[in-house]
Amino acid sequence: MKAGSRLEKLLNQGEFVATAELGPPKSADIQLIKKKASILRGFADAVNITDNQTAIVRVSSIAAGKIALDEGLEPIIQMTCRDRNRLAMQADVLGAYVLGLRNLLCLSGDHQSFGNHPQSKNVYDLDSIQLVQMCKNMRDEKVFQCGEEIRNTKKSDIIEPRMFLGVASNPFGDPFEFRVVRLAKKIKAGADFVQTQCIFDLPKFKTFMQMVTDQGLHEKVSILAGVMPVKSSKVLQYMKNNVAGMSIPDDLIRRMEGAQDAKAEGAKICVEMIHKMREIPGIKGVHIMAVEWEEIVPTIVKDAGLWPRPEVAAE
Amino acid sequence: MIVAEQKDITEIVKMIEGCQNILVIGCDTCVTVCLAGGAKEVAILASGLRLALKVQGKEAEVHETSIERQCEKEFVDALKSAVKGHDLLISTGCGIGVQTIAEQFPSLPVIPALNTKLLGLPEKQGVWVERCQACGQCILDKTGGVCPISRCSKSLLNGPCGGSQNGKCEINKDIDCGWHLIYERLKALNRLESLAEIMPVKNWSTSRDGGPRKVIREDMCL
């Protein structure tokens, strides 16, 4: 057992896992975090707590994660490379571990020009692959990035932070043929699980997964397929035009346009996608990205036949 | 080369408020080549300032000169007599030039007419693009001659990130994805396997992050 997190245990048990997302508030609104946590509790095996997503300032992932943990969720802390140097990153990993958090998703992070503070200084001391490697070394080699052992003094015990490490993967970025090589690199660096970008283009994703399974990568890492319920065709159109690394088929947009109840249709499409993901070899679970729509997750999880969530087997 | 761009003239007009005897000093090297601060641009700026002052109903003299390079103390020193009698110096050199003039003539205020923007080259006439960050640890041998520090918006060493699409960077469609270029270059050189290796964490202490830098050639110091 690497970190002993609930997510890790369920994957080891061979369960088809379901993770979700909780977006922290843009103010010091502790009640909203608790509210979102209560909506998701029992419907996901672990919940990503986003980290200044799209470079917009929100309550930090670790802070919101601790509150979510106290509310009965299993958080997956997200850490971007955009806002922190290696000192802050390692301090945050120690801090997260000390607070009881056990899952960490390592991301490059959207460039700050996307968000509400485009004039800020850009950090990117490390990239996401180096971050995973650093966290893996903290856990397994029990050393900091500088090589020092993780102990208070030469005589103290080594107390290393043990995180279950995740990375993101975008099957639709370019160059397409390089995406699998990059995934392999992330696995080599120490990724334990992967959450893909949300998938709308099933054929292209299947091609990607074929390349992944051909190389046996699905056996080295647990791949969770990203799915996203959308509220309207406008959202899909926006993503198609403005969000880099998205592949959205036009007939999906048309289907949403023609729907009587767009939200219900969006949730239905998501459920269909989940069913399809269960049939793709190499997929060990789904990651439900109901961005700012946490309320829909219970419906989706139930309709997709994923409720109730499994229990961790007794030791 | 160093590429700079002239500040908005309204900004410069504000900076010269209250001064009566101004000398605009140009530089014949980098800023001439990037059409920002050479003798030609000095003449235009000086004329523009004279016109602006007249329109404001103010009296002031604006003189012009230019030297070979503002980043050489000897060349700047040669301006000793030229600067006499002026109450403000305007440098149309890069930041280095402005500071060298300030160091050589500490009792005279000197202001920058330019914003020094980048180390780069002309992509085509009138367009200059960034190529180097002077990080102090060149790895161009590993990346097929394309610099990830300056050409990747996130300075990733193990790129591209998920936002690379059609060879363009997610932050702006006019910016090429640096890692896409590296990929294509290594492909052409038959060295794609090197991209499967993880590039280790960068030592940023050789770049400006480590503090102001110095380069010394001992054999040249007398």
Add this chain to the structure above:
Amino acid sequence: MDFTPAIVAFCCENSAYRAADIAGAQQEGYPSNIRICRLPCSGKLEIIHILKAFEEGADGVFVFACHPDSCKFLLGNVRAGKRIDHTSTLLEKIGIEKERLRFFFLSELEWTAFVEMVRLGNESIRNLGPSPVKKEP
């Protein structure tokens, strides 16, 4: 307004300069406050020439170039156009109305058009009044 503007007209010798010649030889002629400055090509015009004209007391500056795609030196009129755009913006920031700088296309045969352009241009500069550069301190 009752004043005679001082106007400098930069004329490409392949077109406007010849047209001006013909116009000048006619009985009507063209306003005498227009000072013609001959260029081998409109592309020879530099930004500093325009600024110097205003420094020397011009109330208006006209530039005459050959019609698009008719430049004997291929891109001279394109260069002139770009420099004039740049200078217009500069003039505005300095506090000089950009309407004081005018750009016209002309061929050597169009001497009547030359007269018309100059006359209308002259009127518009007269309406603008003396250049703000001439303001008493």
